[in-house]
Amino acid sequence: MKKKLNLRKVSSAWLFVIPALIPLIVFWIYPIFKSIYISFTDWDYMSPTYNFVFFDNFKALFKDQRFYDALWNTIVFTLGTLLPTIVLGLLLALLLQKSFKGSGIIKFILFSPWITPTVAVSIVWTWIYDPGSGIANVILNFFGLPGLQWIKSSDTAMLSVIIVTVWKSLGYAMIFYLSALEKVPRELFEASGMDGAKSWQRFRDVTIPCISPTTFFLMIITMVNSLQAYDQIQILTQGGPSGSTRTLLYMYYQLGFEEFNMGQATAVAIVLILITVLLSVVQFTGSKKWVHY
């Protein structure tokens, strides 16, 4: 009798798990392994047959200058979005910590880019960046600065994409910091005997450690998002000019869905996964030193 009851319990638990587990396996877990498999072949999507080439795709990749450029662009893009998002997000949260008349509206404005479609706002930014008739150069000229070529030049294209990305994610970081700052216990300021201490010191010794879990969380999230950025790059630059904004993810897209070189494309995907795992491990181990729960 008892065994029967247990069996029923078990089966009902799995009934609750299966509706999520099946799609998770079909569209997440299986594709990861399948990608690894494809990366060892020379499959071109069209032909039904393919050859096993083992590590040839990876070898070719590691000999390809395009790959190293994309890797470098990925690093620049990731750091270039991560640092401003975190620093400016915290700054804004500090400025908005005490509510005042109108602070609600400012929060609304600062967060609003996050909820709008990246494609739509990137199209608007394309127009803003237009070297001939865009407003960005009008503003630069107004301050006596020379106009830039923005997304039309390989020198400034990456900067332009980074600006749009930071513009979009700043409010998100701010919201996280706002609620983290709210939870910094007031007593800590008094307990640390720093009533008279400079506010900067208080900020460094009390606030920063208290909000370190949020900083850590935001670093991971922003990093993962930056490694996967596609929409704004596709609209603004399509990886150009001359590959200056081609990140690893964009290279993956071009190899897979433009050139149908599935073996090479999945090889890039595997490298991307490995980088994500590596960076997460580094951040998790490093975080033990500076994150205080």
Next chain:
Amino acid sequence: MKIKIGLEKVGKALLLFIFSVFTAFPFFWMVLSALKTKAEIMDVSKFFPAEFQWNNFYEVIFHSPLLKYVWNSLFVSVLTLAIQIVTAAMIAYAIVFMEFKGRKILFAIIMGTYMLPTAATYIPSYIILANLNLLNSFTGLILSNCVSIFGIFLLRQAFMQVPVGVIEAARIDGASQWKILWRVVCPMTKSSFITFGLMNFITCYNSYMWPSLITDSDEKMMVSQGLRKFFIEGGAYGTEWPLVMAGSTLIVLPLLILFAFTQKWFINGIGGDTGMKG
């Protein structure tokens, strides 16, 4: 001393003002550009249009397929979200309140997938949908997106706050697990469900890369892809910037209005409930 505090206040206000202008300006510029003529929009010396060209909006609403894309996006997002909520709530309930073999491993696997770049799964997922003959269909879009790992996390975090005693009591009363989930646990964690709903609705509605890979017919396009096509199509005879801007405005404004009414759920939800200690 007083002067110093005053200066500090002015400095803070100024900084906030600059950031707000920087953030809001693209939206403002988008609406303003949508109301210009083609000649005005190309002329940088004309900041404001001489006359508001409401006709641009009329053009986009009645003579472009944009509204159809909006409808497609709404349809796909609402259905996707409904399934995501059910699947995530069930598995989160099982992980938190039920005993079964492999529970810990299951959660570890889900956690592992959370950080993986989604795009890495696209090629095999594409092949799967092609084999099922589901490319270019809403069913394919919805099926491939019917589990939200973020949602599972959010709900698990919320469910863990529910006292076990409440569940035990309901079980003694003879309620089934299904009933406990929707009649007891769900009302107690309502705010997480709302946050989940809003965040994932926005994400799905705005999504671009995956839908654009698996759809190419006009009939099935979602807003982002449709807008992009609309934007590119003009390219042949010079982009019709005022119309493109009017299209963008029509897509962006409803979302901003939705956000204005639901702001507190976003702000409390992502700041408070996403499971960060500290």
